[in-house]
Amino acid sequence: MTIYSPSEIEPKWQAVWADAETFRAVRSDDKPKYYVLEMFPYPSGNLHIGHVRNYTMGDVIARYKLATGHNVLHPMGWDAFGMPAENAAMASGGHPKDWTYANIAHMKSQMQPLGLSLDWTREFATCDPEYYGQQQALFIDFLEKGLIYRKKAVVNWDPVDMTVLANEQVIDGKGWRSGADVEKRELVQWFFKISDYSEELLAALDALDDWPAKVKLMQSNWIGMSRGIEIRFERTDGDDPIICYSTRPDTMRGASFIAVAPDHPVATTLVADNPNLAAFVDECRKMDTTEAAMEKAEKKGIDTGIRVKHPVYAEQELPVWIGNFVLMDYGTGAVFGCPAHDQRDLDFARKYDLPVRNAFYMPGEEVEVSTEALVPSKTEPVVFIDHFAGIKDVTSQEAIDATIDYFEAKGLGKGQTQFRLRDWGLSRQRYWGCPIPIVHCDDCGAVPETKENLPIRLPDDVSFDIPGNPLDRHPTWRDCACPKCGKAAKRETDTMDTFVDSSWYFARFTAPHAATPTDIEDAAYWMNVDQYIGGIEHAILHLLYSRFFARAMRMTGHLPQGTEEPFNALFTQGMVTHEIYKTTGDDGRPVYHFPSDVINGTLADGTKVDIIPSAKMSKSKKNVVDPDDILEKYGADTARWFVLSDSPPERDVEWTASGAEAAHKHLARVYRIAQDVMSSEGGDPIEDVNLMRAMHKTILDATNGVESFGFNATIAKLYGFTAVLAKSKASRSAKQEATRTLAQLMSPMTPHLSEEIWSLLGGEGLIANAPWPVADETMLVEDTVTLPVQINGKRKSEIEVPADAAKDAVEAQAMADETVRKHLDGATPKKVIVVPGRIVNIVI
């Protein structure tokens, strides 16, 4: 008997797979292709247990598809640009490039022992000039087709560090490093015209049958289509009218003020000679830019003194306010406030003593709104008060439609479909990203680079001893010739948002070494990704941007015509979470500690840490657990088996170390069983049949389980079958077959152990290439079934009936059951419900 030793088994089979190029993906027409992809990692330094979970799931699918006769593409790469590399460089004096590539090397060394069925020949990092150069080519093509444009946009500015801050770097309105009050700055930036695709991105969600409904719903809400109206409000001073956008024009009667965004032209004009307004607008500018902060902030405003006429009730004048809650980016940057039917407007009206007037009542409740706005659903009937279009008892939706018609007919406004989705600003004032291939020429303006000059490489000789973008202060890198006129010009020093890098990497994997962004034949063969797997935290941005890119790349000829969506099926795995440990630093700000540094709630020096409840593992909160310990102690198969076994893949899981031991014991047990089989004796024909029945049932369960991402339930079934096999008195040949099948069913999860058992039991070739077992349905037919019998919905007894028994016969047998008779105590049931093969319920 050989002891189960993963440290011997695992490297051995990994070498065999590598020599045989088992997982090398080559185009071929004799098998259907299958492209499985896990969201590629950011090389933060260490692989963490969430990565292991993610890649193991993908690997199960990839290996299963290989076994079911597919030509599988399963690549891996690195999402390598991003802020942490610059932060590391600033903190420890290194270079982002060195830090990143060192992390990649380390993480790859952690990943390789996992035995993933990856085609490593396709590996790339997004910070490779070969990759980002092609991304620059895409930028130039997108620009040419009008998919990219420039406009002014606001950024967080740290006046002490003299640098742009990410939202994450703004804590309570202060710069995370300097502690200075963050200001806003307007910069001219590049934008993707994703809004051109709002309607298509929304409509196409319907056809994504293999995406989780929740993700489609989130995307749909994010795109946020709404039907509304632009209404013209004439100013009493005769100046240009103010156009308001509203999705609730049915509430027009209750309009009592107009609110414009602080950066609305009306406000901007007034600010010049009104210090009060200027001070207010200035205060608004200091607000946090995030949507969450804006929405949660106290709603404030200031009266501009301007008055407009109500478009219907011309005798009414409405004051025009500047409101800190109005967004210039959405609609027209101006809204009318109707306090009676909007809680925010009501709070605002009470605060500033503005009138509150109902546009409608609920039927039978003719009361004016006081402290709570009356906001019925659009489909509830309400009673309108002398509505100008002459409607009365209708739903809000009907009133909205009627109002829009009325306004359009009178020339007071026009119906407008509005999307919440904003254009995607891609400019970043940072070094460690893909340089935007634009040259600024005094004569020609912003000119795209010629493709022959790509890649525009990042210079290596930069320093991070002071904050800010080193490209800005590089002595020579910016200097270049204008691609158009040849005159001396300056490069753009902004780089691209790292979301750009991850919006097309899946297409690049189909031809990672092509001299153009994609090879159209390779893309036509391998695209779309058949199964994409990644964290739910990417439900909106990354997935939406990738969907946009697929369309933009099709339009620019980089993906074949007919490519609509990049990802046919999506599975969103839950996150691995862990408690966060925190102390307070000398400067009063929080200091986080790795779990491995915390023992029983204290640090090595005895300092007590505060424990913050579990959250997504993230480097900034230092609650990351890496898999090295488990890999070293138990091997890859145990780690893989364990991360799949204990929780449903779509659910978040709190990391605990216990349990890995049990997984390891189980694998050792299977290995022992496999060895015992060869020396087992005798056999009983009935035992053979029983074992084969159990085997075919398990094949069915495991196949369905893998197909539906029910990995944890699949593993439970495999535990069950292992127990049956261990106790079986069947013949050696039957046990041999059962054990080989068990090894196959386990092989997507525990590929090394399965290969070992396969070869031990005389399997042909590699288990990785062996055809997936097929359940023999005739073995699964049962003669009798056990049915629970309920009385008034509570289980009281059970009966054994023939599988094909008629309802009457089942009912008769249930009524004859002794326990049932005892409970009925002579009573006649009101009703007996028989669900064949399921249950009997007797209602008394």
Added chain:
RNA sequence: GCCCGCGUGGUGGAAUGGUAGACACAGGAGACUUAAAAUCUCCAGGCAGAAAUGCCGUGCCGGUUCGAGUCCGGCCGCGGGUACCA
């Protein structure tokens, strides 16, 4: 704030609207062993009971249904996203 999820024993979790707690961890009892480890067998939601059994039980309140962990409405708690974290 808004959008989207999730909530089941001591723990991770299972359960096409049909026997709640499969499978596993931790725990308990036993077998083997001089002993331990390893392995194997059994027990195990709560309360009451010697047991048979009874009652209660899937975050809380209510509803639909013969039947609800599952569907609907309203809460509470936690998590993700919220456009420059990736």
